[in-house]
Amino acid sequence: MSAKPGLWCDSINGNDMLQKKICLLGAFSVGKTSLIRRFVNSMFDARYFTTVGVKVDKKVVTVSSEEVMLLIWDISGEDEFQRMSASYLRGAAGYVVVVDGTRPKSYNTALAVQQRAVNVLGDVPAVTAVNKVDLVDSWVFTREQEDNLKQKGSVLYTSAKTGENVEQLFEVLARAIL
Amino acid sequence: MNSILSGVIQSFDMVALCVQGDGRFQLLGQATPWFNELFAGSAPPGALRLEGKSLFLDNFLVDAREHWGARKEGSLSSGPFLESGLGQGDHALEARALLVEGQCVLVIVNLGQSYEVNRKLLQAARQNLLNQEILELEVSKRTVAIRDRQLELAARLIYAAGFRDEETGAHIKRIGLYSGEIAAQLGWSPYAVDDIRTAAPMHDIGKIGIPDKILKKPGPLSASEFTIMKTHASIGGEILGASEVPMIQMAAEIASNHHECWNGRGYPRGLYGEHIPEAARIVAIVDVYDALVHERVYKPALPEEQALAIMAKSVGIQFDPRIFEVFLANIDTMRAIREEVKDEN
Ligand SMILES: Nc1nc2c(ncn2[C@@H]2O[C@H](COP(=O)(O)OP(=O)(O)O)[C@@H](O)[C@H]2O)c(=O)[nH]1
Ligand SMILES: [Fe+2]
Numbered sequence A: 001m002s003a004k005p006g007l008w009c010d011s012i013n014g015n016d017m018l019q020k021k022i023c024l025l026g027a028f029s030v031g032k033t034s035l036i037r038r039f040v041n042s043m044f045d046a047r048y049f050t051t052v053g054v055k056v057d058k059k060v061v062t063v064s065s066e067e068v069m070l071l072i073w074d075i076s077g078e079d080e081f082q083r084m085s086a087s088y089l090r091g092a093a094g095y096v097v098v099v100d101g102t103r104p105k106s107y108n109t110a111l112a113v114q115q116r117a118v119n120v121l122g123d124v125p126a127v128t129a130v131n132k133v134d135l136v137d138s139w140v141f142t143r144e145q146e147d148n149l150k151q152k153g154s155v156l157y158t159s160a161k162t163g164e165n166v167e168q169l170f171e172v173l174a175r176a177i178l
Numbered sequence B: 001m002n003s004i005l006s007g008v009i010q011s012f013d014m015v016a017l018c019v020q021g022d023g024r025f026q027l028l029g030q031a032t033p034w035f036n037e038l039f040a041g042s043a044p045p046g047a048l049r050l051e052g053k054s055l056f057l058d059n060f061l062v063d064a065r066e067h068w069g070a071r072k073e074g075s076l077s078s079g080p081f082l083e084s085g086l087g088q089g090d091h092a093l094e095a096r097a098l099l100v101e102g103q104c105v106l107v108i109v110n111l112g113q114s115y116e117v118n119r120k121l122l123q124a125a126r127q128n129l130l131n132q133e134i135l136e137l138e139v140s141k142r143t144v145a146i147r148d149r150q151l152e153l154a155a156r157l158i159y160a161a162g163f164r165d166e167e168t169g170a171h172i173k174r175i176g177l178y179s180g181e182i183a184a185q186l187g188w189s190p191y192a193v194d195d196i197r198t199a200a201p202m203h204d205i206g207k208i209g210i211p212d213k214i215l216k217k218p219g220p221l222s223a224s225e226f227t228i229m230k231t232h233a234s235i236g237g238e239i240l241g242a243s244e245v246p247m248i249q250m251a252a253e254i255a256s257n258h259h260e261c262w263n264g265r266g267y268p269r270g271l272y273g274e275h276i277p278e279a280a281r282i283v284a285i286v287d288v289y290d291a292l293v294h295e296r297v298y299k300p301a302l303p304e305e306q307a308l309a310i311m312a313k314s315v316g317i318q319f320d321p322r323i324f325e326v327f328l329a330n331i332d333t334m335r336a337i338r339e340e341v342k343d344e345n
């Protein structure tokens, strides 16, 4: 059996809507799970509940009057304890790199993770989410870092807490994929 | 084979299946309720088609079939994954592909309690890392705050020294930035680079000890006036001397030695070559550069090309040739600093 990039036949509901796999990547605790929760369930929890293992969520978005089902892979953060398995990325039509504007370390992880994604997936669309914009007072990212991220593609300033730019984040990626 | 696995299967909450020729799966032993719910459904017993039930498992089966195909030793793990069932809460599962007596076997384990235990351990470890990050951030914030205070103190000290017209705030700031850039290019540590950025602007601090009638004299100085003027270097060295703060120590070295020449014909001590502290050799170059390319009451600004041509004549005489080369190699950055920090008027 071979993987069909970004396509998956949803035999459970017999639906043949267009489906695209996307992945959320980045350091731990940057808000990957929270962004998905906000987008899929319109919820937010301020408590930190670290993700172990992979969870796949689905949500339908409409892009230029076409419906697409996003298959959203929450790939648990990469750190000293856990590495991102390259096979989780297989077949992804695009990905979101999440960084936390209040944590300088998450920027370095993002660059590393992005590089690994490029190695596995090649030139598929990618969007960077600079998350936790609601925490302006603790913002540590420099202009230079932000410009650097912008050179690699679209950058959206998001907040899973307030919902700011979260819908747009997934829409921008979906649009780039189609 | 059933005998090998059945004991293991029963002691864990797991399901084992063997792969058939047509790629479908045959249960070995009992199915579990969660397995039926997630993967088997109401399918009649017998061969199962597993693809299409779980996005994650589908993805893993690609790797698994490769693993079986290669007849590799050992087992291939999918890593943990979460599937939502009918009830509330997710099932934490892990799949493994292995060969048992030549048979391709897929094992799906429900991690149950052990998943939560592991998750909590990882959570604690990550929380620790986060706390450490917060601490590091706090320390670096305070370091920046201390640097800012040092810089401000230095600026006020320079102001108190009664700088002449040319020693504008912008000039002082640029001297620090140029020097830091060159020091970085020379391979100095980031700490030392930070130090010279603050220390270099104080090179003329000793002018506080020079009488106004000499310091602010519009015309050229007489020989005796110039002798007095030259004492600003050693006065500066004394003001800043005998400190235990590395940045101030560097500032003292720079103040004492920024008029020494590479050929030994400078003042106050007539040091030559590498006997002159490197920090002072850097400042000697950028101080002249900045003075030449900016307008002063008594002279217009020179075009950069012309300034560099004049300076080139002093290489090996006043300036360290190696540092001058580094300076030239980074002239674009020097220019950018000028653009960034302009004379205010
Ligand atoms: N203030 C704020 N907190 C957030 C935001 N997004 C996530 N968090 C918090 O950051 C922590 C880590 O979030 P999580 O989604 O688990 O990060 P993940 O490890 O990348 O999946 C949690 O305590 C979240 O509540 C945000 O936009 N603003
Ligand atoms: Fe001087």
Ligand SMILES: [Mg+2]
Binding pocket: A029, A032, A033, A034, A050, A051, A074, A076, A077
């Ligand atoms: Mg998570």
